[in-house]
Amino acid sequence: MARIRFIWLPVFLFLCLAARFLPLQALQGSSEVEPGSVAVITSQFESASYESTVAASNDDYSGRQWAIPKTMAPQAWEFTSGKASVVIAVLDTGIDKGHEDLVGKVIAEVNFADSPTADDVYGHGTHVAGIIAAAANNGAGIAGVAYDCRLLNVKVADDYGIFYGSVAAKGIRWAVEHGAMVINMSLFSTEPSRDLEEAINYAWSKGVVVVAAAGNCIGTKIAYPAYYSNCLAVAATDSNDYVASWSSQGDWVDVAAPGVDIYSTLPGDQYGSKSGTSMAAAHVSGLAGLLFALRSDKNGSGFVNDEVRAAIEGGCDAVDISRVKGRINAFHAVNKALALR
Ligand SMILES: [Ca+2]
Ligand SMILES: [Ca+2]
Secondary structure: OHHHHHHHHHHHHHHHHHHHHOOHHHHOOOOOOOOEEEOOOOOOOEOOOOOOOOOOOOOOOHHHOOHHHHOOHHHHHOOOOOOOOOEEEEEEOOOOOOOOOOOOOEEEEEEOOOOOOOOOOOOOHHHHHHHHHOOOOOOOOOOOOOOOOEEEEEEOEOOOOEEOHHHHHHHHHHHHHOOOOEEEEOEEEOOOOHHHHHHHHHHHHOOOEEEEEOOOOOEOOOOEOOOOOOEEEEEEEOOOOOEOOOOEOOOOOOEEEEOOOEEEEEOOOEEEEEOOHHHHHHHHHHHHHHHHHHOOOOOOOOOOHHHHHHHHHHOOEOOOOOOOOOEOOHHHHHHHHHHHO
16 A cells, blocks of 8 residues: 555645646636646555444444544534435535445435546545445444435546536536535645636535635645635544644644545445545535534524534644644534534
């Protein structure tokens, strides 16, 4: 596995840095010249390196989900595990909606990508979807953070994990129109996109929480869409609460969440580990789903997204504080939301 990482890390570094070295004329007039990619470190899945005898649910691989106890999700589940009316859009490479641990979760889907199918050929969106909402206590697989919420499969990245800002913007607007309360974008580009920023602002104005991977850019280089102010930018931490060496970080990053050796669903009833700020963002979107289920519009704005975002950021544990503001804690965030109610 070390060899795979050695090969892929330079590829993603190249993606992060490529825009800097493109001829200037290639960058003028359009934000579409340079695509972004899904925010995973390797396209290969890895076998689990973490195994605990303590299980948080009766799912087969519960012991491999170190992020669940780390973020105190089981304690949060005492209050809510989400609800079917809370819809989370996964803007990604598609979802295997027939996966045994995702059956019934995807209520609608659309394909905006340059691909013949809304299914997940690349094997990224299915992993993200499982982290958010895989069925819990069904005796199989894993447990998603918001396992009673529902998903929208919004395919905006192609079968190589590549996306364009204008396409993701279309996906956001479609998701809002189809009832999404949370939009997860486990993808990033080093190029800004006005279409994408406007779509995110539109989503926020409609009461939606938008979550994005901070990118795997090593250091404080800005990544989009995570950088936009109406988007929660998520860095990745490991099981010891250290920020991953390849994770973007810096003042512009809003929260951190587990993103190293994350065990989740893969197409064809498979499971495996992946690392990246992709996985970190998915944990935050799951938590947002839990908080929407509590519905606490304390300030009477007519929307809950401001309270949800405040609870996520205000409920963080201080970890590795020289590099990130804090790592999400589902139980503390739920308590914040309940206190706000
Ligand atoms: Ca399960
Ligand atoms: Ca409000």
